[in-house]
Amino acid sequence: MRERRGLQGRCGLATRLSAILLWVGTTILVTTLPAFAGLGEDVISVQADQAHMQGALRTTETQAYTLQEIQGATGTVVREYVSPAGKVFAVAWQGPFPPDMKQILASYFSQYQQAAQAQATAHKGRRPLMVQLPGLVVEAGGHMRSFAGRAYVPDMLPQGVSAEAIR
Amino acid sequence: MTGTRTSMSIRTRRVSTARTAGIMTLVAGGVLLFGVGCGGSGSSSSTQTTTTPPATTSSANVLAISVDAGPDTAEPYANGAFASVIVCTPGTTTCQTIDGVLVDTGSSGLRLLSSVLTISLPQQTANGNPVAECLPFVSGYTWGPVQTADVELSGETANAVPIQVINGSAFTVPSACSNQGAAENTLADLGANGILGVGNFVQDCGDACVSTGASNPALYYQCVSSNCTVIGEPLAQQVANPVASFAKDNNGVIIELPAVSAPEATLNGSLIFGIGTESNNALNGATIYPVDDFGNFITIFKTSSTTITNSTSFIDSGSNGLYFFDSAQTGIPTCSDANFFYCPSSTENLSATTEGAGGTPSSTINFSVANADALFNDNPTANVFEDLAGPNSISGFDWGLPFFYGRNVYTAIQGQTTPGGTGPYWAY
Numbered sequence: 001m002r003e004r005r006g007l008q009g010r011c012g013l014a015t016r017l018s019a020i021l022l023w024v025g026t027t028i029l030v031t032t033l034p035a036f037a038g039l040g041e042d043v044i045s046v047q048a049d050q051a052h053m054q055g056a057l058r059t060t061e062t063q064a065y066t067l068q069e070i071q072g073a074t075g076t077v078v079r080e081y082v083s084p085a086g087k088v089f090a091v092a093w094q095g096p097f098p099p100d101m102k103q104i105l106a107s108y109f110s111q112y113q114q115a116a117q118a119q120a121t122a123h124k125g126r127r128p129l130m131v132q133l134p135g136l137v138v139e140a141g142g143h144m145r146s147f148a149g150r151a152y153v154p155d156m157l158p159q160g161v162s163a164e165a166i167r
Numbered sequence: 168m169t170g171t172r173t174s175m176s177i178r179t180r181r182v183s184t185a186r187t188a189g190i191m192t193l194v195a196g197g198v199l200l201f202g203v204g205c206g207g208s209g210s211s212s213s214t215q216t217t218t219t220p221p222a223t224t225s226s227a228n229v230l231a232i233s234v235d236a237g238p239d240t241a242e243p244y245a246n247g248a249f250a251s252v253i254v255c256t257p258g259t260t261t262c263q264t265i266d267g268v269l270v271d272t273g274s275s276g277l278r279l280l281s282s283v284l285t286i287s288l289p290q291q292t293a294n295g296n297p298v299a300e301c302l303p304f305v306s307g308y309t310w311g312p313v314q315t316a317d318v319e320l321s322g323e324t325a326n327a328v329p330i331q332v333i334n335g336s337a338f339t340v341p342s343a344c345s346n347q348g349a350a351e352n353t354l355a356d357l358g359a360n361g362i363l364g365v366g367n368f369v370q371d372c373g374d375a376c377v378s379t380g381a382s383n384p385a386l387y388y389q390c391v392s393s394n395c396t397v398i399g400e401p402l403a404q405q406v407a408n409p410v411a412s413f414a415k416d417n418n419g420v421i422i423e424l425p426a427v428s429a430p431e432a433t434l435n436g437s438l439i440f441g442i443g444t445e446s447n448n449a450l451n452g453a454t455i456y457p458v459d460d461f462g463n464f465i466t467i468f469k470t471s472s473t474t475i476t477n478s479t480s481f482i483d484s485g486s487n488g489l490y491f492f493d494s495a496q497t498g499i500p501t502c503s504d505a506n507f508f509y510c511p512s513s514t515e516n517l518s519a520t521t522e523g524a525g526g527t528p529s530s531t532i533n534f535s536v537a538n539a540d541a542l543f544n545d546n547p548t549a550n551v552f553e554d555l556a557g558p559n560s561i562s563g564f565d566w567g568l569p570f571f572y573g574r575n576v577y578t579a580i581q582g583q584t585t586p587g588g589t590g591p592y593w594a595y
Contacts, residue, residue, distance in 0.1 A: 054381035073381035092561065094479070096375065096461060097384040098303045102346035109346075116349035117356075120306050123505055123543075124237065124244040124358040125487030126269070127567070128559045129306045130507040140305050141490065141562030143273035143483050144364070144371060146461040147305065148562035164495055167561050 038104040039151055043086045045106070046070070052103050053078065064161045065089070076147070078104060081166060083158045090152035090166040098140070098147045105138070105151060112138050112151070137163070227322025228416045228441055228448065234424065234434040234568070236550045237358050238267030243550050244358045245543075246487035246568040248422070250438060252277065252363060253319035254288070257327040261286050262319070267360040270438055271485030272422070272578045273462075274364035276371040276406035277318055278302070278309055280353070281334035283360045288314035291329055293398050296389040299338055300331050300406060302371060303386070307349030307356070309333045310340050313387070318409040320363075323416060323440050325409035333361070339393040343385045362485070363409075365420045365438070367462050367591035368581050370405040377401060411580050416441025418583035419590060421448055422484055426573025430542060430549035434572070442577055442594075443586035453577055453594040454530060455587045456523040462591065465522035466491075466564035470498060478524070479563040482576060482593050486567030488552070489534055490559035491519075499536060501558060508539030508557040519564060523592075534569070 038049055046068045050057045053072035060067040066082040076095025083089050093099045102109045115131040115138070128141035129149070140149030150166045157163070230250050237244035248270040254277075255262035263286045265279060291298040291313040298313045311334040318325040335352030351357050364371065372386050379399040387400035411417055417440070424436035441448045458464050458481075466480035468491060475496060488508070494500055502510035514537045522529040537554035546552075553569045570576070579590030587594060 074375060074384040075382075076384075094562075097386075098305075098347060100343065100346050101348050102342075113348050116306055119507065120349050120351060120356050121242075123507070124239060124242045125246060126271075126304070126306070126358075126485050127487055127507055127557060128490050128562065128565065130501075130558060130560070132506050139493075139558075139560035141559040141565060142305055142479070143462060143481055143485075143565075144275060144304075144366065145368060145373070146463055146479060146481065146562075147303070148479060150561055162495075 038080065038106040039088055039091055039108050040153060040156070041088050041106050043068075043082045043088065045088065046080050046082070049078065049080065049103055052100060064158050072099070079167075080104075081152075081161075083156065087156060089156035089158065089161075090150065092148075092150040092166050094148040096145045096147070098149070108136050108151070108153070111136055226445070226447055228439055228445055230321040230438040230440070232270055232422070232424075232436050232438050234436070234551045235432070237269075238360050239354050239358050241355065242358070244487070245550060245552055246555060247358065247550070248424070248436070248438075248484055248568060248571075249359065250320075250363060252279075252361070254279065254284070254286070254330070255317040255319065256286055256288055257315055257317050262317075265360055268363045269357070269359040269361070269485060270422070271362050271364050271483070272366045272420070272576075273481065273483030273485040274304075274362060274371065275366045275368045275408040276302075276331065276364045277316075277328070277361065277409055278311075278331040278333055278364070278406070279361035280357070281311060281332045281337070282354065284332060288316050288330075288332070290314055291404060293389045293400075293404075296391050297338075298398070298400070298404070299388045299390055299395055300386055301341070301344035301347070301388065302331060302406070303347050304351060307351045308344055308347040309351050309357075309362075310335055310344055311337050311352070313404070313406060318412075320409065320438075320440065323410075323413045325412035328409050328412050329404060329406045331406050333357075338390040338395050341388060341395045343397070364485075365408055365410050365578065367458055367578060367593075368408065369411045370402055370407045372400070372405055373402070376405060408580060410440055411583070413440060416444045416448070417580075418442050418444065418585045419577060419579035421575055421577050422571050423575050424571050424573070427551055427553040427569075430546035430553075431551040432548050434551045442579055450577065450585075450587050450594060451575075453575065453587075454528050455577075455579075455592050455594045456521060456528065457525060457592045459524040463563065464524045464593070465526065466566075467520040467522065468492065468497075468517075468564065469519075470496075472498075477563040480521070480566070481563065482566040482570060482578075484568050484571055484576075486565045488555040488557055488567050489536070489569055490557050490565040490567060492564070493558040493560045497558075499556075502538075502540050505539065506558075508555065509536050510538045510540050511536055512538070514538070514554060521566075532566075532570070 055072040081090040131138040138151040251266040388395035419442040421439040535554040536556040577594035581591040
């Protein structure tokens, strides 16, 4: 299999899929949606993330999950993977700036922050981040002006969905 | 590093030093404590012993670099290239030498820990209020005020350039910043006294930070009392690669480090300023690989079962290993005690193809992946590991510092003219 990955490649892929483009008034969302959104939350929280990023949302249905892709105003794309049960089980991102990690990791943020801090001081040296806890995986890499990463809750992956699908 | 110190000794500026790096090479000769402004002249601290001679003799455009344990005596740094920088209050002779600054082609701009800075630098302001920056890195962020300094690197000077003074206690870190994750505001977090970003870009942020509203990524803030709010920051005010501000030799850098055949304690080399501007920085037939607007090019990695072509790959002296894909893709297990390193049962000899962002040119790069646990356990005093590697899941092939061992790597700055064309590009 030969695949070419990248920001533009992914946008092209998404365009080819039968996507539904949803524009939603952000002022309404800000007042009606939960403050915490993202990983582990209900699908409705994706709209809160969209409001936070002030970006366009497109939805792609697959057999195993629904992909909600937010094109943020800063150029960073966030993809939220929603299970058939309506829960966000994974998020992935790519773009010139990292996303608001607290927004997209929601209740998992403090776990992530502690693990990231611990990893920064273990084995001195700058490198990609690999947080792999029993209940949370966060992997991030890149450099100034190009960041990418993914986060997921292993126990929440729908049947038949591997981590490799989260990109 | 001797060359640097020699050139410093002829300066008329009053230089106070914070001798904080090169601890491993100096360990036999002296007791040096972190963060001490020794108050002596630069030349007084030039009693360094080295095991190998510098790769290049002293010139005004050559800054000595050393891959060593770095300035954090609590724990040695693996594969970190450190240099000594001089910062001065602009237009004055009040200067300070700061060692142990990580040379990073993956970022742009000079960032120094406030804890090592003993001279006073003017604070940048917006609307009369102090400006601070939240700079996101992969693993977290650095926070602190933007101040202005004359930056001297060997014999070259960038006058009055904005730098970030890293200080987690300055003002109050805004939630938009702490929401990025881990704070990297201390020596223990960074493993360095600062970061010298000499990458492909002039500014650390660029046009996005000039804008206001939703498209502003929230890097620059103005602070009223301790309350900091996002501002649009003009390009000229942004923290920037000091090389681009040199009067000459300002179109890029070369990192020259010798080849390594086994783990070593120290590796000495050079950061050379300019590409094709002096007798010591010609391209010499190096192949030019254009990078895209995000600072990436293409790497193609083949295993017996799959081919991965990745267009968000990059060369980065500030990454301390070769980081690529993940175990599921490479078939190489990670270490049970450190999942950010690979631990194959025996050293694997691999290759990948690097391509310019547009698909040409291309070249094959051979590299090896050793068992990281074995590297560290078998070489407790080593800081230079040419076969250190680990996963990078979805963000491509990160050609870190081992890529530079035995290979002269040119980093051309965006928009700058060189004999090999206009930057940004890498050449090797």
